Amino acid sequence: MKTTNLLIPTQKEAPNDAQVISHQLMIRAGLISKLASGLYSYLPMGVRVLKKVEAIIRQEMDKAGAQEVLMPVSQPAELWQASGRWDQYGPELLRFKDRHGRDFCMGPTHEEVITTLAAQYLRSYKQLPMNFYQIQTKFRDEIRPRFGVMRSREFIMKDSYSFHLDQDSLQQTYELMHQTYCNIFDRLGLDYRPVLADSGSIGGDSSHEFHVLADSGEDAICFSDESDYAANIEKVTFSKQEVTCQAQTTEAQVLTKKKTSIEAVADFLNIDQSECIKTLIIKTENGFKALALRGDHELNEIKAHNLFGEFELASDDEIKSLDLKKGFIGIKGLSIDLIVDYSAAVLCDFVCGANEWDHHLTGANWQDVKFIEADLRNAVEGDASPDGKGKLVIKRGIEVGHIFQLGTKYSEAMKANVIGESGKAVTTTMGCYGIGVTRVIAAAIEQNYDDRGIIFPASIAPFQVVIVPINYNKSTRVKALADDLYQQCLEAGIEVLLDDRKERAGIMFADSELLGIPHRMVLSDTHADNGNVEYKARNNADKIEVRFEEALSFIQARVS
RNA sequence: CGGAGUGUAGCGCAGCUUGGUAGCGUAUCUGGUUUGGGACCAGGUGGUCGAAGGUUCAAAUCCUUUCACUCCGACCA
Structure with missing residues (x-):
């Protein structure tokens, strides 16, 4: 694509309500635009990143045998009343009435809807297990939206729900999803940790959270310095201790x-x-x-x-x-x-x-x-690890994924039964698995930036390569070379952005760096005199001169 | 929800104390000079000063109400 065809409203200064670095950079790079508190529009560059993240998630979910569905954002109150969450949920659940006065809510999650679907269509144990997922907008009326898309009211989530005949089957899928999540976050290029977690208001038994490590994280996570024990601070449990001291002073x-x-x-x-x-x-x-x-x-x-x-x-x-x-x-x-x-x-x-x-x-x-x-307290740094090995270290994390074993809470409420082998109805056992898609983007930026802007992991960058021609609108030679290289890249299937604006070099360099495009090719008259193109990686200060004829293969080697 | 703060041009801000017809930087438009790291000169566009009400000859400025946004807190008894 060409820059002049795209809306990329980069800014030198961030609005002063942007506190964390990812929020500032997402605004400055023109990825998002705020509409109201906790509500953001995704601009073209932001959408490209979003689609990249979604594609990776889809591929890995599909690979794990999950099937994609798409459920409504607005949901009738009856479903929530059936599960008991209509009353349980606080003001975080946005409720409204339709023109007939019927109660609805904006879905903060979709257990009720998917379980209704399961109740409708899952009949026999032979159909199980099944795992459904969707990538859908959620709404949670947060007390205090903040940090841009990290804690917004409306956000995009990949949520999936699995149905099983028994606990063993659930356990298998749970482990498969655990592995799938690791694959997804590996591909997203994030430094993350799966940790033991509390299952919160969704309910259920076993649960892990996936945290991207970052100082700006809202959660505290505890690690043992000697074993692979890792848990959310909320979940670290302590047991009764022996009294080792003796009263010596008088009161x-x-x-x-x-x-x-x-x-x-x-x-x-x-x-x-x-x-x-x-x-x-x-x-x-x-x-x-x-x-x-x-x-x-x-x-x-x-x-x-x-x-x-x-x-x-x-x-x-x-x-x-x-x-x-x-x-x-x-x-x-x-x-x-x-x-x-x-x-x-x-x-x-x-x-x-x-x-x-x-x-x-x-x-x-x-x-x-x-x-x-x-056991009443939170863990503190230096506490003995609950597994008896080593001491706890505390780090900050951004929760980007969460997997739960739900059991039968929803399947009982919504009567999601199947006929079992014995011919009798069996309540299905459920698992549920979420990834905050929009939050992943913010988390990736929190982990990858420098004083010039975002340094996107290659897998989610809006473009793989940016071509910066200097004097594109003056030098016919530079223009010809830039157009040629651009065409070559397009034909080779490389996602390339040609900066065809009539701007000075400094502005184009600054914008490409702010946007965090991993690879940059600079075309200029001086390089053209030697038959060369200049290459620079976003995450490396070195500039390399490449023969123009070899430019395409050079790029291909780096983007693959 | 409690406390604090802020609303003035797309973004960042000054002006408010002491009322007198709205300003700076940046962005944007036009022309020119520049052209490998956010250029320079000249000219221009753009704001019912968050909203409503009040005081006044006169309100961005003073008063009241209201809305929005942001920050801190919502365990330390």
């Missing part, structure tokens, strides 16, 4: 005026935060509970949710009503249940609130305190 109440945070108390008493115990009060369906954690640890809300069901932190008024003093809540003399994190339960001679205004206890110990132990 004392000290004045800690206005020191209401762990940090302030630790500073004030000149001790480490890990020597403190903090007490949180939560409100559950079964009343208020007190949770005790080590000062330097954080509550893991998913673990708490699993233990207590729906809960929220108690409000100031609720704390007051329990006769507790916010900022000075301790573990002694509580009138409500106390649940203590495993790692807090093994502390000796610690500091905690005194349950009196402006006072904390020092040298406190657990004797005489009634409590239950549980």
Whole structure:
């Protein structure tokens, strides 16, 4: 294609609401354009990248025996009511009524629809297993869209759903999808890791996330430094520990005026935060509970949710009503249940609130305190790996893929049964597998850029080669050579962009680099004098002169 | 949802305190000079200053309301 036929609105400056590098570069390179918060249009260059990513996903999914379908974006409420998610889902689910007043929603995912299809058409166990996928726009009304297409409200996702007669069959497909995802992310040229994950609101048992490693990632992932253990921080579990210390000091109440945070108390008493115990009060369906954690640890809300069901932190008024003093809540003399994190339960001679205004206890110990132990906290760097090998290292990741074993949650709700070998109806067992297509693009850019712009992995670049002729509109010789090379590339099936604009060299160079096209051929009168063309790779500063006659084969060798 | 901030030309911003007919850079258009790393000169196009209401002889500027966008937070008791 020729540049003058394309809309490539490159910009020198990024809009100042673009925080992360991928967002800035996608705007500056003219890949996307913002319509409203969390809604983006894909411009021609962006669409080319999108299509590349989709093509790789399609090829690998097809290879794995999955079949492509396409389901509606808008879905009737009845389906969601049947699965129970109409009420379960919060405001993230965009709901609306049609002209007859019937309830609909914009699909944030398609379990209900695909399971309805399965219920309609899957009759016999002989048809199983089957794996359906689609590449489709999803809508999630995010609390806070940000980072461009990384967390947008409308986005494109490849989602697939498999149906099985039994768990063994599901396990096989799950493993096949795991491998397929690795193949896809390998081909996309990304540095990624599969990690153990929580299955979240979709429900189900076994689950892995695929994370692209990047400092701007929104998730924390934990790795063992000695084994191949890898898990989302939410999913790292700890077990009960042995008490190894002995109480040595005597308990004392000290004045800690206005020191209401762990940090302030630790500073004030000149001790480490890990020597403190903090007490949180939560409100559950079964009343208020007190949770005790080590000062330097954080509550893991998913673990708490699993233990207590729906809960929220108690409000100031609720704390007051329990006769507790916010900022000075301790573990002694509580009138409500106390649940203590495993790692807090093994502390000796610690500091905690005194349950009196402006006072904390020092040298406190657990004797005489009634409590239950549980795993309540998030992992921190340096924790022992749960598999017993090595210590945990924490890195940031962008979640680009997620695979789940759903079990029968949806197939039961939507009555997706088949007749089994015995002639009786069997509820199918399901798996589900997603890839954030648009997020993959942002993640790829987060991992591949320099101060001049994007450095696209070859597999997803909008073009493989850009031809930059200098003085295309003045030098008939340069024009003839450029057109010739362009034709040769086209005939050879190479995706080539000819920059035929009447621009100065600097602008064309800058734009081609901003766009991240992997290979560049420069044609100029000076090179033509020697019968040469200049080649430069986007990811390498060296320029190479190539004989014009050999230019095509030179490029072919590099793009293949 | 809570807190903070910002809305002025496609993009980046100034002007607002102290009201007086709207500006800079960049982009864009025309002409010319340039031509291997975002050129230079000259001329031009483009904004109901987010919206509504109010105060005033006069509002981008002051007041009220509202909308949008962005950031931080929504475990540290």
